[in-house]
Each structure stands twice: as structure tokens, then as C-alpha cells.
Amino acid sequence: MPSPHTTEPPTGQMDAPAGILVGTCSWTDPALVSSGWYPPGHRDAEGRLRHYASRFSVVETDSTYYALPSARNSRLWVERTPEGxxxxVKAFAPFTGHPVRARALPPELRPPVPPHTLIRADELPGDTTHELWRRFRSGVEPLRAAGRLTSVLCQFPPWLAPGPRAYDLIERCRENAGVPISAEFRNPGWFSETQLPNTLAHLTRRDIPWVAVDAPGLPPAAHATSSRLSVIRFHGRSPSWGTGSKEARYRYRYGPDELEPWVxxxxxxARHTARVHVLFNNCCADAAVRAAETMSALLAAV
Structure with missing residues (x-):
């Protein structure tokens, strides 16, 4: 049945079927800002978000992966976007097992190392991780209170293989997030013929959406494990995936023929879940927003 928060899409967005929201994984990416997609008069922080929200009705906030969110920014995001x-919000890197630079931590929670030092997530003391989660929840609280926060997206690293340790980590994320989470896996083991049924059953029991991905080396496995939300993230099909710089890995332009099989x-x-979020993460100038526009048109076609 429809989500109680489902509303009409913003003016200017191509109409996708009800409950399917299409957008991108950032509205502040420097390559997008410099691409010319934002019109004159809409290139400051407020103008960019207002323009983006006039074209799409969902966005992933990826800045929260690199640093803790602030309640002030969350309030501004609510004020600058329409109802619906x-x-x-992407989980802070240490929460999902990724390393983090010391400078990304609040000063009073940093270990006594140079700011650029890379710290493994499991090297952080338990009380530090607990406090980081508390601050994360506080930072996104204005979004949650306004009914604008759908999920905390937990992207687990390629080295996290299925097993008790991985399931414990998923459970800690679910318990600490304070709002529903969704789970994206990068290790191919999660997609294997023997493991996939166990993974899907585990997520279904906990009402955690499986995040389907379009990326090299991972199958396009789309499964509904929650009746409230499904998520698909398009990372591009760059030949540099897994080996090049971040810019090279995500630099890709989708053609309609590559997107149509996903329709x-x-x-x-959408027949099994109240809402589907379709998000593009192929950061190359305006490639993500153009792909999102193309996907919206494909979904709207009869």
C-alpha cells in the first residue's frame, strides 16, 4: 500500500509511476556544480538545493559518509525543499567498517595521531563509536522529525564477506541508526547462489531493504526485502571500477539502452514495496542528473 508520506513529485520532474522516486547520490558534487546544470541565480548553496528539488523528489546525502552531519544543515535542507x-542519508564511514582519516572525527574524539592518519573502524574504542552514533542521530534529527528521512544507507565495504561478523555489524547499524537502514553489499560473496537466499531472508526478517546495484562485477540483483522501501544505486560501468581513482571509478555516462533493462x-x-528509490552515483559533470532524467522518462513511458 502507498507510503503515508508519498506526495506528488516536484514541478518539472518527469512523472515516474507512483511510489518510484528517481534522483542522484549528491546535489553538491563539484563536477555537477561546474557542469552548468544549475542555472544562473541558483548556484549558491540554497539555490542549488532548491533547483535540484524542483527537478527530483529524492536525493542521497553522501557528505555524511565523510563527516558527521550537523543539525543546522539538516534544518536548512528541510527549509529549502518542498513537502514530499x-x-x-549515507552512514558515516566507520559505522559500516570503512577506515576514516583522523581529521574526520570531532577533535575531542580523535586519537593522538596526525590528522591525515587513516584509522580502521575496528580500532576505534567502543565508547567513541557509541558517541559518534549519538552525534550522527542528533545531526539528522531535523530530517527525521520533518518526515523527510527515509533511511540511513549503509554501504558495506568489498572486504566484508558474509558471516557472523558481518551480520553483527549489520545489526549494530540497525540498532544504532535510530531510523530504518538499507544495506548495500560490495563483496561478491553476498550474491552467490548459496549465500543470497540466506542474506535476503536475514534482511527480510529485520525489514532492511536490500540495495540493488548497477556496477561492474556485481549482478543486477533486485529484491524486495522490505514492504516499505527498495533502493537501487547506479554506480556506472567504468573500466576503472575497483582499480582507479574515485573520479575514474565513477566517471560514466549511461545510455538509454543500458537503463531500459532496469525498467x-x-x-x-514497486509491486512489492511502498516506495522505490532509484539513485544515480555516476559522478561525471551532469552525467548523474541526465541519467536520472532519462530513467524518469523510461519509467513514465507506457
Whole structure:
């Protein structure tokens, strides 16, 4: 049944079927800002978000992966977007097992190392991780209180293979987030014929959406494990995936022929879940927003 927060899409967005929201994984990426997609008069912080929200009704906030969110920014995001606009907030890197630079931590929680030192997530004391989660929840609280926060997106690293340790980490994220989470896996082991049924059953029991991905080396497995939300993230198909710089890995432009096979998968998900978020993470100038526009048109076609 429809989500109680589902509303009409913003003016100017191509109409996708009800419950399917299409957007990108950032509205502040420097390559997008410099691409010319934002019109004159809409290139400051407020103008960019207002313009983006006039074109799309969902966005992923990826800045929260690199640093803790602030309640002030969350309040501004609510003020600058219309009713019905929603956010997926990416979990802070240490929460999902990724290393983090010391400078990304609040000064009073940093270990006594140079700011550029890379700290493994499991090297942080338990009380530090607990406090980081508390501050994360506080930072996104204005979004949650306004009904604009759909989920905390937990992107687990390629080295996290299925097993008790991984399931414990998922559970800690679910318990600490304070709002529903969604789970994206990068290790191919999660997609294997023997493991996939166990993974899907585990997520279904906990009402955690499986995040489908379009990326090299990972199958396009789209499954509904929550009746409230499904998520698909398009990372591009760069030949540098897994080896090049971040810019090289995500630099890719989708053509309609590459997106069209996803249309029946997305529609199938929409029959089993109240809302589907389709998010583009192919950061190359305006490539992500153009792909999102193309996908919206494909979904709107009869």
C-alpha cells in the first residue's frame, strides 16, 4: 500500500509511476556544480538545493559518509525543499567498517595521531563509536522529525564477506541508526547462489531493504526485502571500477539502452514495496542528473 508520506513529485520532474522516486547520490558534487546544470541565480548553496528539488523528489546525502552531519544543515535542507521531498542519508564511514582519516572525527574524539592518519573502524574504542552514533542521530534529527528521512544507507565495504561478523555489524547499524537502514553489499560473496537466499531472508526478517546495484562485477540483483522501501544505486560501468581513482571509478555516462533493462525490475519492486528509490552515483559533470532524467522518462513511458 502507498507510503503515508508519498506526495506528488516536484514541478518539472518527469512523472515516474507512483511510489518510484528517481534522483542522484549528491546535489553538491563539484563536477555537477561546474557542469552548468544549475542555472544562473541558483548556484549558491540554497539555490542549488532548491533547483535540484524542483527537478527530483529524492536525493542521497553522501557528505555524511565523510563527516558527521550537523543539525543546522539538516534544518536548512528541510527549509529549502518542498513537502514530499525525501532524503537517504549515507552512514558515516566507520559505522559500516570503512577506515576514516583522523581529521574526520570531532577533535575531542580523535586519537593522538596526525590528522591525515587513516584509522580502521575496528580500532576505534567502543565508547567513541557509541558517541559518534549519538552525534550522527542528533545531526539528522531535523530530517527525521520533518518526515523527510527515509533511511540511513549503509554501504558495506568489498572486504566484508558474509558471516557472523558481518551480520553483527549489520545489526549494530540497525540498532544504532535510530531510523530504518538499507544495506548495500560490495563483496561478491553476498550474491552467490548459496549465500543470497540466506542474506535476503536475514534482511527480510529485520525489514532492511536490500540495495540493488548497477556496477561492474556485481549482478543486477533486485529484491524486495522490505514492504516499505527498495533502493537501487547506479554506480556506472567504468573500466576503472575497483582499480582507479574515485573520479575514474565513477566517471560514466549511461545510455538509454543500458537503463531500459532496469525498467521491468524497478516496476516489479514497486509491486512489492511502498516506495522505490532509484539513485544515480555516476559522478561525471551532469552525467548523474541526465541519467536520472532519462530513467524518469523510461519509467513514465507506457
Amino acid at each position: 521531498f525525501t532524503f537517504d 521491468p525490475r524497478i516496476r516489479a519492486l
